[in-house]
Amino acid sequence: MSDLQTQQYLFDVQGYLVIEDVLASEEVAELNQRIDEQELPVPGKVQRFGSAPDGAGFLQWGKSFCDLLDNPKIMDILRFRLGDCFRLDRIYGMYMREGMPRGGLHADYGASSPTSNAKQGEYYAFRDTEITNGFVVVTWNLADTGPEYGGFCCIPGSHKSNYRLPHEIAAAPEQAPCVTLPNAPAGSAILFSEALTHGTAAWNGKHQRRSLLYKYCVSHMAWTSRRVAQPRGIELTERQKILFREPADPYRHFPSLF
Ligand SMILES: O=C(O)CCC(=O)C(=O)O
């Protein structure tokens, strides 16, 4: 799926996109090795590692983590949803071992978001000025995820839903045919809109799940009042530095990344 037009179409229709083979196996191995060196606790109740804010999180662990920030194979796709001016809002890693349970389905924007005033089963008109998908996540898979193993799951197209997620689906997503677990081998990137109803499926893989999540939003928006810090002692490009800027009006107070 290399054609940009096809990627744009599918991202818009599905609310997510899997791009395979973005990272070579050597790059995946290098990132995994850096993570091994951290000697993280065995995943259990804690599923996250290297989070920021505060600090620089896993970006501090090496240049290879910083190079993912604006990997050329994802920048033009991020542009579809976020325009020319966007910033890095949060990052964290996710790791899981066999037998770890699922998380709840959720969406941060749109009808099913906690802040939406959509009522159960009642038509919900989106206001023109409401930002329903100004927030995009890029999940870098350092291990295979998919229907056989678990990992990221979602309801394709739900970012355009007019109704709240029904309780029946939220209570047992593993039994709901509308919930998809996209096949995303190591080295692939999953991009998704935070308006999409999504979650974490239980982990059944013998191998450890390892994903790095980079969360971007339009330049004039922020999820949190805290900021991801630039890593110390690692040279960033001018474009990478833009991603760490404070929220501001696009073009006038926040430069284009392109
Ligand atoms: O990849 C996953 O397991 C889902 C992560 C998630 O819920 C999120 O990034 O908002």
Ligand SMILES: [Fe+2]
């Ligand atoms: Fe989420």
